[in-house]
Amino acid sequence: MTASALPGAEVAAARALIFTADDFGLHERVNAAVEHAHRDGVLNAASLMVAAPAAADAVARARRLPKLRVGLHLVLADGAAMLPRERIPALVDESGRFGDNMVRDGFRFFFLPQVRAQLALEIRAQFEAFAATGLALDHVNTHKHFHLHPTVLSLILSIGREYGLRAMRLPLEAGAPFALRPWLALVRARLARAGVAHNDYVVGIASTGAMDEAVLLEAIAQLPERGVGEIYCHPAIAPAPGEGPITASMQTYRHADELDALLSPRVAEALVRSGVSHGGFTDVFFASQAQGAS
Template sequence: MANPARPALIINADDLGYSPGVNTAIADLYQAGLVTSTSLIVNLPHSEAGAAIARRLPGLSVGVHLNLSKGEPLLPAAQVPSLVDEAGRFWETAALYRHALTGQINWYEAAAEMEAQIEWALGRGLHVDNLDSHVHFHVLPAARRLITDLGQRYHVHAWRSPKVLSTLTPRMTWTDLLNRRDSDGPMVAPHYLLSLHQWGERLLEDQRLRSLLAKPGTVTELVAHPGYAPDPDLPLPDQLPPERRQAEVDMLSSSAFRGWLDDAGLALISFASLHYVAA
């Protein structure tokens, strides 16, 4: 168990199950001690392989990467018509948000699909430590409420904070506006959320950020989207092509990143131990 007074960092690799290149990169980074948790996407062709990796690496903390915007739902399309297009596939990111913000998503259908995704992971013998969402759709208040309800029902104690610590901070972002009246409810979340995709090399250089993360008792989640290039099986369209995912592998594996971890004095933890340090 981590020392509660020591600042801690969760390095979470999103998209386990996304493609062979992503699956292998996440496994390699975990075995190198550079990833502590992962989020499994369960409805894609390589999800079974991702689940097998998670079972093979029992120390890897696994969350469900709830997904309403890539591939086909687990439930029959006829049961979730507001979530899918005419081909029975999820709306892509922009359409999902547009439909959600204009009242075209039936959240009862969304809840049923998310429940099916959690059940899928549990049915593969995985212990689910946390919940988060593909393309961060849990910034939407309706989605947040459903996900915290599901967390309680399935005894999942942790989730990803919807509030991203941006390179533009301090500034009120649209996510703050959407969520300013909501609390995290019964689930615990890290104090801060950083995206390696957004920060890049600036993560290692920003002294204000380092001071913030080094506060005693602070827990931060660093979200990465690693993958090896080339990766011809990566689902398209994708906001992070193989070259971008490879760049994240390279950065996490670099001596500069290891040095940043050492200099910041951050204890590496996983979502499995989050309730010990952030409750």
């Protein structure tokens, strides 16, 4: 998107790419992959799950990596909540986890004020937990793109501005289902009205869990003439013998292949040949502030 209309933003590069790893903090294997891919590969940014089991390890690694841009990966489905269950009993199960029935929960968020009030408490708690890390907030996105829901998006925008929200992911991929396009247009328009920078398109939805070298090379080869793209993925170190999947819902994810793709010399060479600039959201949309913070 053109950033000149955004308060405090500079004009974004005509063509730019942001390579982001989601689920930072979910597991130490994820965290190690993020560090490796940033130090030795093309990875620019990571999205932190503040209530995840390895969040403290992720923060410690991020503090050693001053050029890694870290954002908040808000979890409102299929993951652990930040607040204890007694504060948000309408949102989580007995173990303090959100369910994965997003359609049902979406109706509840929209129609039930008491559920919406608890949702606002949890969103604030996750922003507060990120702020407590001391890391600069590069961007915000949501697990499973739940900010496509208008209630979730409204709460993120109203609460997030108190915590320095400046950029969000627009989960718009080429070939997006027709039924989703009105929602995506709504998200784009609301981000623009709120003065929040965002990418123009993503790569990562159709190939979730399989963002291997071939996918990244194809994405770079087919870059549009203009616009900011975000390529997001889920890298992790390969499991040790006898070690299970990171989560039950990720049994089919090829985490190690995604890490290999981010480390691939062919991907790095293709990126150089493309002439596209790349970095985190801060680097793309707020370059002078990023240089001062490095």
